[in-house]
Amino acid sequence: MKKLITLIAALAPLGSASAQTGELVRFIACPVYRDADSGKKSGCWLATDPASGKRYDVSLSPYKPNWDFAVLVEGRVSAAPNAPCGDTVLDPVRTSILPEQCVRHMLPAEGYPGRKFKLPPRNIQPLSVARAVPPGPYAERVFTTYFEWDRDFLVYQYDDFIIDNAVTWIRAAKPKKLVVTGFAASTPETVSGRQIAERPEVARERAESIAQTLRRLLPGLPVEARWEAGAQPTSDPDADTIPGQSQRRAEIRALF
Structure with a gap:
């Protein structure tokens, strides 16, 4: 029954509630795919807020x-027009996968073109491309990486880009030590009528994942891992x- 209710919410017609540009929305739903075709990776991902009945791109x-x-x-809520996918655009936006199964559903294009694929703004360059040396002077600095809800998996391109920039700077700055602190959003919150909270131990998992990545990329540099729950x-x-x-983050602090 819970699965069916979630699916109905995902396929609900657009609600009459209006959303203001810049408004933060947060909800849980089954995603729906619109089979738009403007070339590779141009299909649309849609999700309906069960509280308002409004569907978002x-x-x-x-x-x-x-x-x-x-x-x-x-x-x-973005000021961008709905034209690419037919629904109100969220930008910026995050979609964390949750351990609740959904029934697959795909909408036809219905005249909506989707978006022509282009490289994301955070796009790591191939290793064959020389990195520019960041200018000094160098002092204590923090780089932050981010995660999906309750996961420690590095997000393709998004985290790759941040870590690549951090490592480029660290190689030039030559700090004495790195301290990686993982955080978990472990304080319970209610979203779409459900109470959710990250596992406290995911803070440690994030810290150790980033610390191990840095040890491989920066051999010989001491890297310490710490963790905290109840992230703000x-x-x-x-x-x-x-x-x-x-x-949902891990902070990389360079100490001199």
């Missing part, structure tokens, strides 16, 4: 939904003004 998330599972949607939101720009995303 969540295609611009740096990590994509899986239509077999529900997603936690977090994003801000931050204003780091790479979280794109999404409070929940800023909580």
